[in-house]
Amino acid sequence: MSPTLNVLLQKIETYHDEAIELQKQLTAIPALSPENGGDGEKIKSDFLRAWLERELRPDDLEEFHAPDERVSCGYRPNLVAMFNGRSNAKTIWIMSHMDVVPPGDLSKWTGDPWTVRVEKIKDGRTKLIGRGVEDNQQGLASSVFAVKALRDLNITPEHNVGIVLAADEETGSLFGADYLLEHHGNLFAPHDLIIIPDAGDNKGRMIEVAEKSVVWLKFHTRGVQTHGSVPEKGRNAHKAASFMVTRMETLHKKFSRRNALFHPPLSTFEPTKREANVPNINTIPGEDVLYFDCRVLPDYKVSEVMKAIRAITREIEKQFKVKIAITPQQNEQAAPPTAPDAPVVLAITKAMRELRRTRTQAVGIGGGTVAAFFRRAGIPAAVWSTMEDTAHSPDEFTLVEHLLNDAKVFAHVFMQEE
16 A cells, blocks of 8 residues: 555544534434424534534535425525545545434433434444444545545545435435436536445455335225124225235245345345234224335336235235225335446455455445436446444444544545546
């Protein structure tokens, strides 16, 4: 490694206490979407804008407002900070999100979710506990401290660097990544490197390059309600729906391809939520509502899956003389994958090999990330971070060492000449 890079890495090590302080300040600002009972990201965005201006002194800093009448300010903010490199042939982007999810059942937390607790664990590393510290404040902080090291040392990166702090990731990105690409797509170019630090394993070995299609479905079965002692007078919607659930298992045979890029390496079709039907035991329900979460390999079109599901429901309707309405809650065809040898993947791979002596692996996941928006726009994106995978959990936590070590990887990528 070059002497310049070594100096950068040493500088990042000095940010330990500053990283804790930034995490404390961010966690104390609950940025919740309207769907989750909040007023959006504006207060958090205002804080971060002032922090960026003071600590990083961007060459350009813009705030893009996605209109949203549900929040008091009328918009959802997206911050984009630019830092000039030796070459402007491409930009290396690190994109994280400002919003978080609600804490859920407070009785499952061992402290206030909005106040960071700092603990030393047995191996000497520092653990931070609080809502959002991992999802996605770790990635956010890693990106800004990597740039802070450049600015504090007056080092110019090889290429332009862009930091995106987006809104609305937790509830679909309509006002975040999707909005930016639709209305300000000229910010990004196909040859840019897009890194999204929002998923990973605790060694940083996983580089996510592909996602499954996500299909969430609501099934509303309508029969005829009657007394439990005379079932022949009714049409048991609950019974019909239960038979449908078992019949849905046949989808695994119909869509049986395996893809080793993913874990699990196959399509999944899982019944999840079920709504209450009748309040008492001795009434046969005339209505039943249940939901399925389907994660489909990109080998198949969502339309093929839906055709097979409708065929199953028609069989159940005929057998039990009921009606079944299917309402998609989410219906998203998988984006084209990022090639395992794409420049963004190779850049992370090189940094991990030289900094951690770690071999990375390109993988696919069942969940959805904002990388899909870039891939659909023809811009390869990689999702990478070093994480303990506690997002959305009670007592969500992160390690300061992960944050700083990921910042070093980003700094390495910034200084690569290719």
